[in-house]
Amino acid sequence: MNNEQLVLAKRPDGLPGDDVFRFEETDVKKPGENELVIESIYISVDPYMRGRMNDAKSYAKPFNIDEPLNGHVLGRVIQSNADSFKENDVVTGHLPWKKYNTIPAESVQKVASTDVPLHLYLSTLGMPGHTAYGGLLNIGKPQPGETVVVSAASGAVGSVVGQIAKIKGAKVVGIAGGPKKVKYLTEELGFDAGVDYKADDFKEKLAEALTDGVDVYFENVGGTVSDEVFKYLNRFARIPVCGTISSYNSKEDNGPRVQGQLVKSQVLMQGFLVAQFADDAEETSRQLAQWIQEGKIKSEVSIADGFDKLPEAFRNLFTGNNFGKQIVKVSDALD
Amino acid sequence: MNNEQLVLAKRPDGLPGDDVFRFEETDVKKPGENELVIESIYISVDPYMRGRMNDAKSYAKPFNIDEPLNGHVLGRVIQSNADSFKENDVVTGHLPWKKYNTIPAESVQKVASTDVPLHLYLSTLGMPGHTAYGGLLNIGKPQPGETVVVSAASGAVGSVVGQIAKIKGAKVVGIAGGPKKVKYLTEELGFDAGVDYKADDFKEKLAEALTDGVDVYFENVGGTVSDEVFKYLNRFARIPVCGTISSYNSKEDNGPRVQGQLVKSQVLMQGFLVAQFADDAEETSRQLAQWIQEGKIKSEVSIADGFDKLPEAFRNLFTGNNFGKQIVKVSDALD
Numbered sequence: 326m327n328n329e330q331l332v333l334a335k336r337p338d339g340l341p342g343d344d345v346f347r348f349e350e351t352d353v354k355k356p357g358e359n360e361l362v363i364e365s366i367y368i369s370v371d372p373y374m375r376g377r378m379n380d381a382k383s384y385a386k387p388f389n390i391d392e393p394l395n396g397h398v399l400g401r402v403i404q405s406n407a408d409s410f411k412e413n414d415v416v417t418g419h420l421p422w423k424k425y426n427t428i429p430a431e432s433v434q435k436v437a438s439t440d441v442p443l444h445l446y447l448s449t450l451g452m453p454g455h456t457a458y459g460g461l462l463n464i465g466k467p468q469p470g471e472t473v474v475v476s477a478a479s480g481a482v483g484s485v486v487g488q489i490a491k492i493k494g495a496k497v498v499g500i501a502g503g504p505k506k507v508k509y510l511t512e513e514l515g516f517d518a519g520v521d522y523k524a525d526d527f528k529e530k531l532a533e534a535l536t537d538g539v540d541v542y543f544e545n546v547g548g549t550v551s552d553e554v555f556k557y558l559n560r561f562a563r564i565p566v567c568g569t570i571s572s573y574n575s576k577e578d579n580g581p582r583v584q585g586q587l588v589k590s591q592v593l594m595q596g597f598l599v600a601q602f603a604d605d606a607e608e609t610s611r612q613l614a615q616w617i618q619e620g621k622i623k624s625e626v627s628i629a630d631g632f633d634k635l636p637e638a639f640r641n642l643f644t645g646n647n648f649g650k651q652i653v654k655v656s657d658a659l660d
Numbered sequence: 661m662n663n664e665q666l667v668l669a670k671r672p673d674g675l676p677g678d679d680v681f682r683f684e685e686t687d688v689k690k691p692g693e694n695e696l697v698i699e700s701i702y703i704s705v706d707p708y709m710r711g712r713m714n715d716a717k718s719y720a721k722p723f724n725i726d727e728p729l730n731g732h733v734l735g736r737v738i739q740s741n742a743d744s745f746k747e748n749d750v751v752t753g754h755l756p757w758k759k760y761n762t763i764p765a766e767s768v769q770k771v772a773s774t775d776v777p778l779h780l781y782l783s784t785l786g787m788p789g790h791t792a793y794g795g796l797l798n799i800g801k802p803q804p805g806e807t808v809v810v811s812a813a814s815g816a817v818g819s820v821v822g823q824i825a826k827i828k829g830a831k832v833v834g835i836a837g838g839p840k841k842v843k844y845l846t847e848e849l850g851f852d853a854g855v856d857y858k859a860d861d862f863k864e865k866l867a868e869a870l871t872d873g874v875d876v877y878f879e880n881v882g883g884t885v886s887d888e889v890f891k892y893l894n895r896f897a898r899i900p901v902c903g904t905i906s907s908y909n910s911k912e913d914n915g916p917r918v919q920g921q922l923v924k925s926q927v928l929m930q931g932f933l934v935a936q937f938a939d940d941a942e943e944t945s946r947q948l949a950q951w952i953q954e955g956k957i958k959s960e961v962s963i964a965d966g967f968d969k970l971p972e973a974f975r976n977l978f979t980g981n982n983f984g985k986q987i988v989k990v991s992d993a994l995d
Binding site for chain 2: 329331340341343345346348364365366367368369370371372374375384394400401415422424437438441442443444445447448449450452453454455456458459460463464479480481484485488489491492502503505506509513514544549552555556558559560561562563564565566567570573574580581582583584586587588589590591592593594595596597598599601602605606609610612613614616617621622623624625626628632633635636638639640641642643644645648649650651652653654655656658659
C-alpha cells in the first residue's frame with residue numbers, strides 16, 4: 326500500500342512558503358505486536374505549530390528537518406494487533422502527518438461517541454476546546470455581569486471562550502478580522518458585541534463596546550490589538566494568555582511585550598497594591614516585627630535632615646542617591 | 661505657632677525639579693472636638709508619589725496643584741481633644757506634608773511599640789514592608805530551593821523581599837545599582853548573589869547568577885533590566901508586579917510593556933498551556949459535549965480537502981483565510 330508524508334524541508338522565515346514543506350512517497354510499515362495501522366481522516370493544523378518550526382527552545386520540541394510534521398489527527402483503525410482496538414475504531418492522537426501511521430496502541434484514544442461530527446474532536450472537543458475551557462475557567466474566572474473580551478474570537482479557541490463566557494453570564498466582546506467574522510460572533514454565537522480589528526475605526530468601536538471596561542481578557546493575538554485592549558482593564562482583571570498569533574510569523578522585533586514569554590513558561594504575572602492584603606495587616610506587622618527582633622530582617626535607611634530637604638529626598642528615589650528607605654526628618658522632638 | 665507646608669506648584673515633566681515644589685508659611689489650625697495636633701517627626705517619600713504628580717487616572721488620586729503633597733508620616737501628638745490619645749503619643753498616618761497637622765483622631769494610629777527605631781514604621785514595619793510581605797508571599801509564593809530575583813533590591817521594598825525569601829529557604833539574587841549596594845546585598849543582607857545593573861557586564865553577571873533560572877521575579881523596576889530577567893523565567897514562575905520605577909520619570913514612549921498597567925488595575929496575567937489542566941480533562945470533555953448537545957456551543961470549521969492542502973491550510977491560520985477551526989480532510993473513508 327502506498328503512503329505519503331509531509332516533512333519539514335527547511336525552517337521558515339516569516340510565513341511558511343511551499344519551499345518549507347516537502348511531500349514524500351513512503352510505505353506503510355507492518356504493525357508489530359500491540360501496534361495499529363491508522364488511516365488519517367482529519368489532520369488538525371494549529372497556530373502553535375508555527376513555533377515548532379523554529380529551532381528555538383520552547384514548551385514543545387522543534388520539528389526536525391526532513392522529518393514529518395506532526396499534530397492532532399483523527400483516524401480510523403485499519404489493522405490492529407492490539408486487543409483493545411478493532412478495525413474501523415475511530416481514534417485520535419498526536420501523530421505524524423502521514424496518510425497511514427503504524428503506531429503503538431497507547432498512542433491513540435478511541436473517541437467517546439461517533440454520533441457527533443467527528444471533526445469536533447479536533448476542535449471544540451479536542452485541544453482547542455480544552456484550551457478555551459481550562460484557560461477561561463481556571464484563570465479568567467468570569468463572573469455574571471462581568472465583561473469578557475476575547476481576541477481571535479471566531480477562531481477554534483476564541484469562539485469557545487466567548488460561548489462559555491456567555492454560559493457563565495458574562496457580557497462578551499469578541500475581536501476578529503473582517504465584517505463576516507464579526508457578524509458571525511453576534512448573530513451566530515450570541516456575543517454581545519463584535520469589533521473588527523482590521524477596520525479603520527477599530528479604536529472607536531472598541532471604546533464603544535468597552536464602556537464597562539474589561540474584567541477578563543482572553544489573549545490570543547498579542548501585538549497592537551492587545552495593547553489597545555489593555556487600556557480598558559478594570560481593577561482585578563484577569564488575562565489568561567493563550568497565545569500571540571500576531572507575532573508568530575513576524576520578522577520584526579516585537580517590542581518588549583511579555584506575553585510570549587509568559588506562555589512559553591506558563592508564568593503568572595500579577596500587578597498588586599498593598600491595599601489588597603489589608604485583611605492580613607495585623608499578622609503581617611506581627612511577623613515582620615518578630616523577624617526584625619530575631620535579626621532576620623535588617624533595614625537600611627537614608628534620613629535627610631529638615632523639612633526643606635523633601636524635594637531633594639524625593640528625587641533621590643529615582644537617581645539612586647539614597648540607600649534603603651528614604652525618609653525626611655522634620656523634627657528632633659523624639660531624639 | 662508657625663507652620664510650614666510643601667505644595668505642588670506645577671506638574672513635573674520628567675524628574676521633578678525645584679520649580680515643581682513650593683514651600684509656604686502657614687499657621688497651625690486649632691483642634692476641634694475629637695481632633696489632634698500632630699507634629700511631624702519623619703516624612704516618608706515613596707516612588708509611587710511620582711505617579712500622583714501627574715494628572716492621570718490611577719489607583720491613587722492625583723495630587724492637586726497648590727495643595728500640600730501628602731503621604732505616610734510619623735509624628736507625635738502635641739495636643740489632643742480625643743480621649744484615645746494623649747500628648748507625646750507616637751502615631752503614624754497618611755497626612756499632608758506639613759510640620760504640624762490638625763486632624764481627626766481617626767486619621768492616625770498609635771505605633772505598636774516605641775522600643776524599635778521609629779523610622780521602621782515608615783519602612784519595614786510600614787507600607788514598604790507590608791508591600792514586600794504581601795506581594796512575595798501571596799503572589800510569588802517562594803518555595804525552598806527556588807530562585808527568587810528582586811530588582812531595586814537594596815530599596816525599602818526590595819531589601820525586605822529578599823530577606824523574607826531567604827527566611828523561606830529560597831536562593832536570592834538581588835539587582836541593584838552600583839558596587840556599594842550590590843555588596844550590601846550579599847554581605848549585610850545575606851543574599852546569595854547581587855548583580856549591578858549599571859555595570860558593563862550586567863548581562864553576563866546576571867546569566868551567571870541565574871544558572872537555575874528564575875522561579876519568582878519580584879518586579880520593582882520594569883524597563884530593560886526586567887526584559888533581561890524575563891529571559892530566564894522557569895516553568896510556572898510567578899511575577900509579583902510591584903512597580904516600574906525605571907519609567908516613572910521617563911518622557912519617552914516606554915514601549916508596549918504591560919507592567920505599569922497591571923499594577924494600576926491590580927491585574928493578573930498568566931501564560932498557560934492546556935497540559936496544565938490535564939487532571940480535569942475528563943470533566944472538561946463531558947461538559948463541552950453536554951453544551952454542544954444543548955446547542956449552547958456552536959462550532960465553525962474550515963475543512964480543506966486533500967493531503968496536499970496541508971501547507972495552504974496551515975498558512976490560512978495566519979492570513980485569516982480560514983473561518984473557525986481549520987482542519988484538513990485526508991480520507992473519505994468515514995463519509
